[in-house]
Amino acid sequence: MKAVVCKDWGLPDTLVIEDLADVVPGQGQVAIDVKAAGVNFPDVLIIQNKYQFKPELPFTPGSELSGVVRAVGEGVSHVKVGDKVIAFIGNGAFAQQVVVPAHAIMPMPPGMDFDTAAAITLTYGTSHHAVVDRAQLKAGETMLVLGAAGGVGLAAIEIGKALGARVIAAASTDEKLAICKQHGADLTINYSKEDLREAIKATTEGKGPDVIYDPVGGIYAEPAFRSIGWRGRYLVVGFANGEIPKLPLNLTLLKGASLVGVFWGEFARREPKANLAAMRELMTWLHEGKIKPHISGRYALKDTAQALNDLAARKVTGKVVIQPEQ
Numbered sequence: 001m002k003a004v005v006c007k008d009w010g011l012p013d014t015l016v017i018e019d020l021a022d023v024v025p026g027q028g029q030v031a032i033d034v035k036a037a038g039v040n041f042p043d044v045l046i047i048q049n050k051y052q053f054k055p056e057l058p059f060t061p062g063s064e065l066s067g068v069v070r071a072v073g074e075g076v077s078h079v080k081v082g083d084k085v086i087a088f089i090g091n092g093a094f095a096q097q098v099v100v101p102a103h104a105i106m107p108m109p110p111g112m113d114f115d116t117a118a119a120i121t122l123t124y125g126t127s128h129h130a131v132v133d134r135a136q137l138k139a140g141e142t143m144l145v146l147g148a149a150g151g152v153g154l155a156a157i158e159i160g161k162a163l164g165a166r167v168i169a170a171a172s173t174d175e176k177l178a179i180c181k182q183h184g185a186d187l188t189i190n191y192s193k194e195d196l197r198e199a200i201k202a203t204t205e206g207k208g209p210d211v212i213y214d215p216v217g218g219i220y221a222e223p224a225f226r227s228i229g230w231r232g233r234y235l236v237v238g239f240a241n242g243e244i245p246k247l248p249l250n251l252t253l254l255k256g257a258s259l260v261g262v263f264w265g266e267f268a269r270r271e272p273k274a275n276l277a278a279m280r281e282l283m284t285w286l287h288e289g290k291i292k293p294h295i296s297g298r299y300a301l302k303d304t305a306q307a308l309n310d311l312a313a314r315k316v317t318g319k320v321v322i323q324p325e326q
Contacts, residue, residue, distance in 0.1 A: 006060070211233050
């Protein structure tokens with residue numbers, strides 16, 4: 001089988017495609033033929049040794065996938081050969097085959113396609129944990145989403161609307177904002193053209209948002225936080241901009257506001273029952289049509305580096321997936 005391999009820390013173009021032995025599951029493991037693998041911003045950071053999670057070299061990147069069970073190890077009884085499944089793992093998804101712990105697998109809902117199944121775990125899991133659990137967004141409240149056209153951003157918009165909130169999407173181009181509108185955003189801000197603070201003031205009638213969802217960091221963090229409403233919750237989701245902002249802590253005092261950290265991977269590890277309940281709610285919303293992953297690109301395994309480069313260059317809206325059989 002073929003797999004993407006990271007042999008040395010570096011940019012996506014340093015990755016190689018290698019022929020490896022077919023996988024064999026051990027006790028408590030499941031072997032999967034990968035049909036689709038979701039591409040996420042942490043993948044760009046992990047191969048450069050810039051992420052919290054640091055695998056040993058060499059390794060195959062990719063953390064979320066969908067596929068078909070090809071073999072099960074001893075002690076595994078809840079799935080069988082031929083089952084369609086979704087898995088979230090530390091690494092290994094950018095390959096034609098992968099072995100995963102049995103507890104990391106969930107069945108694909110009937111009628112779901114492989115690309116959608118591979119695109120829902122990390123982005124929607126992160127945004128559900130952020131918006132529902134950490135921010136406790138309520139119906140009638142207002143949420144501002146920065147970097148709103150990305151995978152977690154679009155997921156946050158849809159989840160906000162599913163909860164009955166008013167959602168303002170902020171992104172860098174009108175084309176990206178049009179996609180945000182398609183996914184339910186009530187109002188939009190183009191922060192490459194507009195003054196962010198003035199735009200937030202105008203769209204919230206001077207009150208400021210109750211929740212700010214920030215997966216970007218960088219230069220927009222402080223003006224956004226200065227605009228937050230009383231008792232607002234500022235969600236620190238990530239730093240796609242590459243710059244970790246330094247916020248004046250007196251702002252939390254003046255606004256009675258909270259800075260709230262969001263680390264979905266650690267949440268899923270520490271609180272698996274709560275994470276499973278969140279995923280079940282997401283699957284219900286998916287079935288009801290309240291959420292729908294936006295997949296803007298599909299890449300063959302040999303084009304994995306290009307997929308990562310496009311993501312890093314902010315050319316991607318929503319999610320892109322790798323199709324290892326292509």
